[in-house]
Amino acid sequence: MSVEGALAFLATYWPEILSITALVLMSAFFSGSETALTAVSRSRIHTLEVNGDERAGLVRQLIERRDRLIGALLIGNNLANILSSSIATSLFLGLFGSSGVALATLAMTVILVIFAEVLPKSWAISTPDRFALAIAVPARLFVLVVGPISSFVNAIVRRILALFGINLSREVSMLTAHEELRGAVDLLHREGSVVKADRDRLGGVLDLGELELSDIMVHRTAMRAINADDPPEAVVRAILESPYTRMPLWRGTIDNIIGVVHAKDLLRALAEPNMEPQNLDIVKIAQKPWFVPDSTNLEDQLNAFLRRKQHFAVVVDEYGEVQGIVTLEDILEEIVGDISDEHDIEIQGVRQEADGSVVVDGGVPIRDLNRALDWNLPDEEATTIAGLVIHESMTIPEERQAFTFYGKRFIVMKREKNRITKLRIRPAGEDGAKPV
Template sequence: MIDAGWIAAAVLAAIVVLALAFRTPLFAALGYSLQPIEPMAPDDDESDENGDDPRRNGQAREDRNRLGELFELEELEVSDVMVHRTNMRSVNADDPPEMVVREILQSPHTRMPLWKGSLDNIVGVLHAKDLLRALNEVGNDFSRIDVTKIASKPWFVPDTTTLQDQLNAFLRRKAHFAIVVDEYGEMEGLVTLEDIIEEIVGEIADEHDVDMQGVKQEADGSVVVDGTVPIRDLNRALDWDLPDEEATTIAGLVIHETQTIPEEKQAFTFHGKRFVVMKRDKNRIARLRIRPAGEG
């Protein structure tokens, strides 16, 4: 015997088929008519000669790019966007308080790592607002300031943390700043909430931003770059597309491509650019000149 549920399902399916077959006369009897949906044409004054809306297309491309950056957060690690220790501004806790205050006030950054003995020994993160508040409480008497007591506890994160996980951690902890360490616990650099946000929305500029350190545009069209400049920062600043999968810095890219540590004045061409080693410091490429490959 056929189950009653199957009978009910068969009856329901038959009703749906009949409704689809006779939908036009059925809607006509109810006083409605079915019309094909036409694609909406853009206004003439907002369209180009091909019928495309350039502003809408540009916005769509921008939205797709940002969506792509969001997906890329799972693939990138904090080591890809961090400020390397060689470019990191920091404060020595053993310096006189007056010198520390001057260093903080001259910095474009709100927070700075505080170290003792060596840069590998980060003992805190000093916030400019906390320092100024403490100074106000002691009547601007520098001798009564202990910066180690004002600084907040540093937060250390592994360099292999994905940007998505780090972004979630920043939001969860309501934090903006973390010290990046390698697998041995040695300090590699720092990463901020702004660094990750800029991966999604692009460069965020404000009145305190300074020109990109380590990059100088020459009159002849070439660019002189410090070897420690991150490839991603260079790509963003100059709208280049150099690969950053195998190396983080521009010097690392040259070493990876040449499989050697080049001598000064050696030149190489790859990825559409001409790289000339301007300065080498021991086993480190200190400075490069980069120009389009087609030029001299």
């Protein structure tokens, strides 16, 4: 076609060409807006709104009603696409006759896919926050106008789905807030934006409501306690030699905890005039014990510690029998973990071997291993690594027995009576995902 012919074509059909161009741009606007407002970071928008950005406030209002927003944008997008295709079909029919329908369909498909779908959506998804702020005002105006129609359409959709037993609520997330936060932190860690130590601390906070005291307590078999009937000199020596500032006091049986002795109270008592260790009555300086059920979750127990301004509690089961002890520090360690280089292993009872294996005491908690070594061993059915081996093997293994599950090879190195006291763990084959 010559230049003169092209100019004549534009002069004749400029209204149709201009209309199609405007409608394609409108479709691109709706497509990009839908993508940006769906992918926008709610936390980032909240921060911008708090800092005084009025457009961020408009974006927040839009995404609070996602069903109404998406419905309105889809209505605008489809209207623009259908109308532009209709005008193009009419134009091509006048130019090419009956074959114009096929030519118009082909041409508009290419134009709409490239310029009204892929291009604006790619642009929007690359910078969703910036894009959302840029289109906030016109999108808000459009939703105000078309919103009632969108709500009517959504109501029809809900009624149709209800006929098939599908109840579609307005704002229901498939994930809880904690799950969304955990997923975001894990994703950012894999992308390198969040270091492992920060991921573990944030994960520890999110896990508080899911863990019970039985998961982190010092079990009664490892608990250091004082017999109230021991000679006063032996009691004083045991307290002063202990690395702990608080120790439970029992009489008759370990299930009969009658108090908690604080080393500072002992020192105050010994500092009294004419006070000799052999004359000390340890029961009088002991504080009243605080008993808590082993099913209490860590979040509630942390709040209870802070509310009562106490650091120490005795954990009992449903029958009132002592199961162990828990301290405020135990819960805080679930959040902050160990202060060490993220590649070092500094858990008590864990030793890295030169051959790549790890020698572990049976009583080491699974959660501590997972955190230090970035493993994913399950801790739903067992608290310690020895408990996991017994649970998966469904027996009490003998020494030198080996088992493979969850991608690890577990070798029993030492057993005392019915307790596994030492294990060697090394990587197994990639297919070792199930117990063998």
